[in-house]
Amino acid sequence: MKLVSFATSQIPEPHLGIVRDNEVLDVDLAGRALQLDVPDQMLDLIESYERYQPALQVILSRAGSRRFSEVQAFSEVGAAHALSEVRLAAPIPRPRKNIFCLAVNYSEHAKETGNLREHQGQEPEIPVFFTKAPTSVNGPYGEIEIDPQVSSEIDWEVELGVIIGKKGKNISESDALSYVFGYTVINDVTARDLQKQHKQFFKGKSLDGSAPMGPWIITADEISDPHNLELRLRVNGETKQEGNTGSMIFNINQALAVLSRGMTLEPGDILATGTPSGVGFSRTPPQFLAPGDLMEAEVEGIGVLRNPIVQVGS
Missing domain, CATH: 3.90.850.10 (Fumarylacetoacetase-like, C-terminal domain)
Incomplete structure (x- = not known):
């Protein structure tokens, strides 16, 4: 899995995303659309990866679905962005330690x-x-x-x-x-x-x-x-x-x-x-x-x- 911290004009603070091909999936917004328990920050994901990994896999699989209803759900909440249109931060924007x-x-x-x-x-x-x-x-x-x-x-x-x-x-x-x-x-x-x-x-x-x-x-x-x-x-x-x-x-x-x-x-x-x-x-x-x-x-x-x-x- 390819994981990023990214920002958009709508959400200017870095938050968690998954890179799929040439797009970034907003984990929080996709999770809401699919009614999944997911984190919004990279450190939260890393700390509880076993807990959240199944939900991330669901997001990836639904993003790759050809069923119109599932693709539309992502589009309606703004969960998918072209990679070229987002601003990537460091994956862990502010580490807790040196x-x-x-x-x-x-x-x-x-x-x-x-x-x-x-x-x-x-x-x-x-x-x-x-x-x-x-x-x-x-x-x-x-x-x-x-x-x-x-x-x-x-x-x-x-x-x-x-x-x-x-x-x-x-x-x-x-x-x-x-x-x-x-x-x-x-x-x-x-x-x-x-x-x-x-x-x-x-x-x-x-x-x-x-x-x-x-x-x-x-x-x-x-x-x-x-x-x-x-x-x-x-x-x-x-x-x-x-x-x-x-x-x-x-x-x-x-x-x-x-x-x-x-x-x-x-x-x-x-x-x-x-x-x-x-x-x-x-x-x-x-x-x-x-x-x-x-x-x-x-x-x-x-x-x-x-x-x-x-x-x-x-």
């Missing part, structure tokens, strides 16, 4: 940053975690703002995002994927100068809007192997990053097992799994984003983020 992120989780990325970081190109022996603030979340097509008074070194990092679906602590590697609700695309946009100045990741990773996410969540049952997905990032059409999730140093199972040791993971928690090589600051000479650029981050089987770069401030 986004968990894996640092240096691809070998080639470790090598390319070796002379710029303390790890000196060596692969970590255990997963290295940092977080991004909830206010960093941005939509799949939202603008990335550059304020020269804050940072002049804004960089890109395409990543596979993992959405936790159920509460868990001390999760075993063998059971880890059963805790995954679904997958999304994340771009870990980073202010490299702030990252260097503060000598840790949080500030440079948490500028407002620096975590574009989406365009949707693909439920885990539709991704047969999350460890064999191509990742790409383009700036103005030029490929900057290209890799495969099979090259992660610590796979999703290992990362979730370590992350959950003594720490409870909850439905709606988000893990960004690291980025392949090709980031801007490690290039010779370094490359950074500039106003007018268009950044596209893509994960195979999920979708593409398209974020224009704009300047604010003076």
